[in-house]
Amino acid sequence: xxxxxxxxxxxxxxxxxxxxxxxxxxxxxxxxxLGIWQSWTWKEVHEIVRAxxxxxxxxGLQRGGKIAIVGYNRPYLYWTIxxxxxxxxxxxxxxxxxxxxxxxxxxxxxxxTLAAVQDQEQVDKILSVSxxxxxxxxxxxxxxxxxxxxxxxxxxxIVSVIEEGRARLAEPQAMAAVEGELQAxxxxxxxxxxxxxxxxxxxxxxxxxxxAVIAAARIGCDFDKLDETDEILAYxxxxxxxxxxxxxxxxxxxxxxxxxxxxxxxxxxxxxEIGATYIFAPPRIFESMLTLTMxxxxxxxxxxxxxxxxxxxxxxxxxxxxxxxxxxxxxWDRFLWHVGNVLVYAPLRNRFGMTRVRTxxxxxxxxxxxxxxxxxxxxxxxxxLYGQTEAGVYITMxxxxxxxxxxxxxxxxxxxxxxxxxxxVLYRSPGVFTGYYKDEEKTTETKxxxxxxxxxxxxxxxxxxxxxxxxxxxxxxxxxxxALFPPKYIENKLKFYPNxxxxxxxxxxxxxVACFINIDLVAVSNWAERNGVVxxxxxxxxxxxLVYDMIEKHVDEVxxxxxxxxxxxxxxxxxxxxxxxxxxxxDGELTRTQKxxxxxxxxxxAPLIQALYSGATEADISTEVTFxxxxxxxxxxxxxxxxxxxYPIEPATSLPEAAE
Amino acid sequence: xxxxDHPILAKGDVLLAVENVSLGFGGVKALTDVxxxxxxxxxxxxxxxxxxxxxxxxxxxxxxxxxxxxSITFQGLKRPKMRPYEAARGGIARTFQxxxxxxxxxxxxxxxxxxxxxxxxxxxxxxxxxxxAMREEVEHRKVVEEIIDFLxxxxxxxxxxxxxxxxLQKRVELARALAMEPELLLLDEPMxxxxxxxxxxxxxxxxxxxxxxxxxxxxxxxDMGVVMDLSDRVVVLEYGxxxxxGTPDExxxxxxxxxxxxxxxx
Numbered sequence: 014x015x016x017x018x019x020x021x022x023x024x025x026x027x028x029x030x031x032x033x034x035x036x037x038x039x040x041x042x043x044x045x046x047l048g049i050w051q052s053w054t055w056k057e058v059h060e061i062v063r064a065x066x067x068x069x070x071x072x073g074l075q076r077g078g079k080i081a082i083v084g085y086n087r088p089y090l091y092w093t094i095x096x097x098x099x100x101x102x103x104x105x106x107x108x109x110x111x112x113x114x115x116x117x118x119x120x121x122x123x124x125x126t127l128a129a130v131q132d133q134e135q136v137d138k139i140l141s142v143s144x145x146x147x148x149x150x151x152x153x154x155x156x157x158x159x160x161x162x163x164x165x166x167x168x169x170x171i172v173s174v175i176e177e178g179r180a181r182l183a184e185p186q187a188m189a190a191v192e193g194e195l196q197a198x199x200x201x202x203x204x205x206x207x208x209x210x211x212x213x214x215x216x217x218x219x220x221x222x223x224x225a226v227i228a229a230a231r232i233g234c235d236f237d238k239l240d241e242t243d244e245i246l247a248y249x250x251x252x253x254x255x256x257x258x259x260x261x262x263x264x265x266x267x268x269x270x271x272x273x274x275x276x277x278x279x280x281x282x283x284x285x286e287i288g289a290t291y292i293f294a295p296p297r298i299f300e301s302m303l304t305l306t307m308x309x310x311x312x313x314x315x316x317x318x319x320x321x322x323x324x325x326x327x328x329x330x331x332x333x334x335x336x337x338x339x340x341x342x343x344x345w346d347r348f349l350w351h352v353g354n355v356l357v358y359a360p361l362r363n364r365f366g367m368t369r370v371r372t373x374x375x376x377x378x379x380x381x382x383x384x385x386x387x388x389x390x391x392x393x394x395x396x397x398l399y400g401q402t403e404a405g406v407y408i409t410m411x412x413x414x415x416x417x418x419x420x421x422x423x424x425x426x427x428x429x430x431x432x433x434x435x436x437x438v439l440y441r442s443p444g445v446f447t448g449y450y451k452d453e454e455k456t457t458e459t460k461x462x463x464x465x466x467x468x469x470x471x472x473x474x475x476x477x478x479x480x481x482x483x484x485x486x487x488x489x490x491x492x493x494x495x496a497l498f499p500p501k502y503i504e505n506k507l508k509f510y511p512n513x514x515x516x517x518x519x520x521x522x523x524x525x526v527a528c529f530i531n532i533d534l535v536a537v538s539n540w541a542e543r544n545g546v547v548x549x550x551x552x553x554x555x556x557x558x559l560v561y562d563m564i565e566k567h568v569d570e571v572x573x574x575x576x577x578x579x580x581x582x583x584x585x586x587x588x589x590x591x592x593x594x595x596x597x598x599x600d601g602e603l604t605r606t607q608k609x610x611x612x613x614x615x616x617x618x619a620p621l622i623q624a625l626y627s628g629a630t631e632a633d634i635s636t637e638v639t640f641x642x643x644x645x646x647x648x649x650x651x652x653x654x655x656x657x658x659x660y661p662i663e664p665a666t667s668l669p670e671a672a673e
Numbered sequence: 674x675x676x677x678d679h680p681i682l683a684k685g686d687v688l689l690a691v692e693n694v695s696l697g698f699g700g701v702k703a704l705t706d707v708x709x710x711x712x713x714x715x716x717x718x719x720x721x722x723x724x725x726x727x728x729x730x731x732x733x734x735x736x737x738x739x740x741x742x743x744s745i746t747f748q749g750l751k752r753p754k755m756r757p758y759e760a761a762r763g764g765i766a767r768t769f770q771x772x773x774x775x776x777x778x779x780x781x782x783x784x785x786x787x788x789x790x791x792x793x794x795x796x797x798x799x800x801x802x803x804x805x806a807m808r809e810e811v812e813h814r815k816v817v818e819e820i821i822d823f824l825x826x827x828x829x830x831x832x833x834x835x836x837x838x839x840x841l842q843k844r845v846e847l848a849r850a851l852a853m854e855p856e857l858l859l860l861d862e863p864m865x866x867x868x869x870x871x872x873x874x875x876x877x878x879x880x881x882x883x884x885x886x887x888x889x890x891x892x893x894x895x896d897m898g899v900v901m902d903l904s905d906r907v908v909v910l911e912y913g914x915x916x917x918x919g920t921p922d923e924x925x926x927x928x929x930x931x932x933x934x935x936x937x938x939x
Binding site: 046049159162275276 | 881
């Protein structure tokens with residue numbers, strides 16, 4: 014259905030008008046209110062948005078003007094976006110949970126003159142910082158609860174603005190003017206500014222044109238063949254690019270129905286009632302659903318519990334292969350899976366509200382492979398995608414039948430990907446952003462002259478042409494021969510072994526990679542008991558030759574896996590040592606959130622690093638430590654160093670660099 | 674929200690007057706010669722140390738006890754001896770110190786139970802949930818849903834009340850009392866056992882009920898911060914007697930109140 018959008022409909026309000034023409038009586042939006050799903054057809058939405066646009070115009074919103082949108086997913090807030098775009102104004106959705114100061118910064122930076130918010134809480138927040146936003150003229154609200162005694166000179170309910178617009182549109186002249194505004198909109202106009210939260214520094218305003226947002230939305234619509242029969246539950250922050258593309262852009266483009274939940278706490282139940290066919294959630298949501306299920310099942314009767322575990326084990330074995338339609342699955346295994354489907358999987362999918370889900374996506378961060386596999390094994394077509402606000406979401410996606418937990422998939426249709434010298438992923442597509450609002454410097458930093466965008470992430474394509482993200486690009490170093498050195502990637506591979514608790518790798522600007530290893534006392538002492546290794550202290554255990562042998566095997570396996578991956582072979586670990594003491598936050602070696610403080614460790618253990626790179630087979634070290642009672646002492650030790658045999662690096666094959 | 678058939682009172686008129694009420698259980702005097710009034714649309718707090726007779730006073734007001742002496746006038750009519758359900762039908766709703774809900778019923782059913790006082794169709798129709806009974810139920814459900822929305826408890830609509838945390842149970846109890854669309858709402862320690870956040874929420878709801886529906890509220894509460902912030906007027910009881918009555922500021926300065934709360938050197 015998406016392909017039916019012809020080129021003349023190059024803005025979302027125009028697409029909305031098309032929907033009202035093509036499918037006037039299909040449900041466009043639903044919102045559960047007072048326990049009942051209230052619904053609006055495309056025809057009604059079109060009429061409301063047009064009247065709303067007229068009302069906003071009366072409040073002084075013009076082409077190029079800015080309106081902020083703050084709140085939970087509500088139809089009227091989505092319609093604010095459409096009404097603003099109708100006039101050629103720029104909607105700026107803001108995270109509803111941001112504190113007043115943050116919100117003030119964004120609203121002032123974006124120079125918004127109007128703000129449409131959900132309820133009293135948001136009204137209060139904005140009024141409390143209104144002195145920092147002198148240009149803010151009016152505040153509009155959706156829910157009037159608690160607002161009855163407020164000064165209404167600058168405060169209006171959205172419904173009253175729509176009523177005002179409707180009254181004005183009764184005049185043919187006004188109607189013609191508003192319709193004229195719609196036609197004056199072009200695809201190259203700025204459609205929206207999405208502020209990225211950003212872990213460092215101030216939020217940046219990512220500017221996207223209508224053409225870009227439509228191009229991005231079309232990728233998803235075509236890829237997963239979305240049409241007007243699809244249902245989506247809108248529950249993620251409206252200021253987040255994912256929600257904007259999924260619940261607004263794709264919904265309007267494909268004509269599917271957007272369902273707004275009753276409250277943030279009722280999402281799971283609302284999804285079940287609606288029977289969403291298309292879902293999107295960050296990994297933590299899938300994780301918490303699974304955890305909750307596992308906890309509840311432990312309270313179930315023994316029979317149910319046994320049945321659950323039996324069939325989940327079976328699903329683990331064959332479920333994913335059945336979903337992938339792989340050949341070579343025994344008849345009995347298939348039969349058993351279908352029995353399990355009736356008894357366990359289908360009821361579970363129903364519980365999760367995923368009975369009708371055709372495609373589910375997760376993105377944002379890495380999902381645990383076992384969690385990912387769990388959902389797939391019970392028959393939910395869950396996929397990963399890799400995306401960014403600057404790309405209008407899509408960079409890579411996983412096509413059906415090629416879904417793996419450890420990669421993020423192939424380049425999405427229409428996306429060109431290039432891997433830079435330093436391993437950074439660069440992409441170009443019709444959906445990328447125009448620039449950061451009022452930040453020319455950052456824009457030129459991020460966008461190359463030929464239109465590629467620096468993702469800030471380092472990655473590589475594996476043998477099958479799937480992209481694998483390894484680390485933030487700025488953390489990836491380079492060795493003297495120019496080979497990439499991704500410290501976290503190597504360390505995570507090592508830490509995958511339960512015997513290894515912490516590791517610190519060195520290699521930036523060096524000839525080879527060397528590393529410190531901390532053994533995990535619980536796992537290794539358990540191993541020692543089983544293998545008859547006698548020891549008196551952590552220090553003795555850490556220095557035991559048999560422990561070294563065991564760790565050496567782990568390091569060897571990591572080396573083999575690195576050698577098999579393109580561009581990673583140069584980062585094989587040549588020498589390692591096992592530290593005589595545990596890295597500890599009390600000694601300043603770890604942060605309080607248990608992250609390694611690389612620079613500090615390099616200084617403190619300088620003699621050891623020197624030995625790693627000098628060819629010595631052992632080194633002496635004494636370090637000051639802080640005991641739990643606050644006393645200080647010195648630990649001295651002689652630490653042995655092991656050399657590793659490296660694997661030959663596979664010749665660099667011409668892998669899909671710029672794929673499309 | 675308005676209950677039918679009674680003289681319409683304006684804001685500030687006396688809604689309920691307690692005159693020289695005494696209550697005794699055998700030799701024990703729970704209340705001695707207490708007089709005060711509750712005015713339309715105000716929040717009236719009743720405070721006092723443990724055992725001062727606060728709950729006994731509420732029990733008299735909602736007809737659970739009948740005063741041994743004195744009288745209670747509600748909406749201009751001197752009250753005869755009556756049963757609690759008659760008081761309820763007259764427009765007095767209450768919540769309890771220890772939550773008194775139907776634990777195995779859902780939140781929704783508990784609140785609907787609060788509406789049963791308004792059911793007019795006869796038992797036969799209600800038994801089969803048809804005809805007029807069904808139409809009535811739809812009407813009542815609408816009111817109940819508005820209360821659910823108002824108190825933000827949509828997510829527990831179908832959860833059995835017994836499984837809910839205490840703070841939410843208190844909120845359901847308030848919802849059930851509101852479902853009666855009371856003229857006078859009696860709250861017996863609505864914040865007891867709540868954490869700060871729950872107290873803030875509950876305070877907000879109490880204020881909103883009062884402002885949005887104009888419901889008159891009488892509450893017993895031990896958290897002085899809450900009492901002083903919420904209430905328009907405070908009456909203080911000690912050993913069954915009234916020792917002070919006035920605005921929060923007046924009461925706070927009253928020497929007898931300070932003595933009652935802090936103890937006095939004998």
